[in-house]
Amino acid sequence: MTQPSLEKGVNILREQIDGPVAAFFSSCIHCGMCAEACLFYTETGEPKYTPIHKLEPMRRLWEREFTFAGRIKKWLGLDWLRRLATKNSNSGSLSFTTAAPCAGVAAWSARLVTTLPT
Amino acid sequence: MSGAEFLLWMRGPGISFAALFFIAGVVLRLIEILMLGRTKNLAELRGSGSTAGMRTIATRFLPADANTFRRSTPTIVLGYLFHIGLFVVIFLLTPHIKLFQSVFHIGWPGLPTPVVDFFTVVALVSMLGLLWRRVSNRLLRFLSTGEDYLSWAVTFMPLLTGYLSYHHLLLPYSWMLGIHILSVALLLVIFPFTKLMHSFTLFIARYYNGAIAGEKGVQQ
Numbered sequence: 001m002t003q004p005s006l007e008k009g010v011n012i013l014r015e016q017i018d019g020p021v022a023a024f025f026s027s028c029i030h031c032g033m034c035a036e037a038c039l040f041y042t043e044t045g046e047p048k049y050t051p052i053h054k055l056e057p058m059r060r061l062w063e064r065e066f067t068f069a070g071r072i073k074k075w076l077g078l079d080w081l082r083r084l085a086t087k088n089s090n091s092g093s094l095s096f097t098t099a100a101p102c103a104g105v106a107a108w109s110a111r112l113v114t115t116l117p118t
Numbered sequence: 119m120s121g122a123e124f125l126l127w128m129r130g131p132g133i134s135f136a137a138l139f140f141i142a143g144v145v146l147r148l149i150e151i152l153m154l155g156r157t158k159n160l161a162e163l164r165g166s167g168s169t170a171g172m173r174t175i176a177t178r179f180l181p182a183d184a185n186t187f188r189r190s191t192p193t194i195v196l197g198y199l200f201h202i203g204l205f206v207v208i209f210l211l212t213p214h215i216k217l218f219q220s221v222f223h224i225g226w227p228g229l230p231t232p233v234v235d236f237f238t239v240v241a242l243v244s245m246l247g248l249l250w251r252r253v254s255n256r257l258l259r260f261l262s263t264g265e266d267y268l269s270w271a272v273t274f275m276p277l278l279t280g281y282l283s284y285h286h287l288l289l290p291y292s293w294m295l296g297i298h299i300l301s302v303a304l305l306l307v308i309f310p311f312t313k314l315m316h317s318f319t320l321f322i323a324r325y326y327n328g329a330i331a332g333e334k335g336v337q338q
Contacts, residue, residue, distance in 0.1 A: 020326035047260035
């Protein structure tokens with residue numbers, strides 16, 4: 001096994017981003033219904049297991065590289081992709097199940113979080 | 119500046135600039151999403167993606183299945199009430215239809231104003247309920263960002279100021295109506311770069327969601 005690196009993790013996330021991913025992120029209104037449908041949240045009652053929260057690193061990557069507004073933010077130095085790692089390194093991001101349809105994506109975001117330098 | 123002057127400026131250049139910004143922003147955001155296309159699906163197709171996609175666009179307007187409804191009752195009930203109220207207020211109030219008619223040259227019949235007034239109250243109260251949930255529920259408070267509260271505020275203000283101007287409350291009518299249009303201008307400017315974009319992107323998201331499932335032969 002090669003060593004995990006930030007670059008590798010970001011690349012893995014970047015490869016996953018396409019039209020559907022962009023449409024889903026653009027349509028998310030933070031209603032919390034994905035958590036109420038997720039066994040990790042329903043079993044623990046821990047908000048950090050919310051599926052969309054686990055995808056936050058991927059959402060930020062999409063925002064800063066695939067949206068006009070995000071690129072402006074990045075240019076102004078207002079993007080927080082790295083900073084998230086500190087906030088999140090202790091979060092529920094590692095908890096996912098490969099039985100869930102979202103696992104393919106959630107798993108990668110989880111791996112990214114653990115490889116981000118603090 | 120008098121109330122009449124303020125109103126005149128808002129209904130003229132003010133709202134026009136906001137509307138142009140809104141259209142440009144929404145088009146930009148939609149192009150950004152659609153240009154990405156889809157990553158190549160290497161699996162054998164087990165059904166028509168486009169048929170399932172179109173069907174999902176329609177079926178997701180209806181209430182969710184019983185399990186989902188039981189899990190997320192307040193979100194679903196308040197969400198429907200708010201959106202129905204907002205739809206009626208925007209598209210079925212006669213002065214609003216007159217505005218659409220002057221811009222797009224198509225009109226449709228409106229509802230009696232007292233009925234729209236009732237729906238305004240429904241939308242306002244359900245929005246307050248949703249905000250209350252956002253701040254009091256541990257999960258929602260955790261998920262919420264500044265953008266969520268900003269989106270709430272810029273949606274709430276046009277409803278509130280519209281209600282106040284119709285009932286001639288608080289301020290002279292021309293001032294209140296001017297502020298109402300100002301609040302709509304603010305909504306339009308903020309719209310393309312916040313989650314308010316879901317009003318447009320939900321159709322793309324539903325299509326892709328249905329299409330991805332349909333290609334896998336998932337029964338929906």
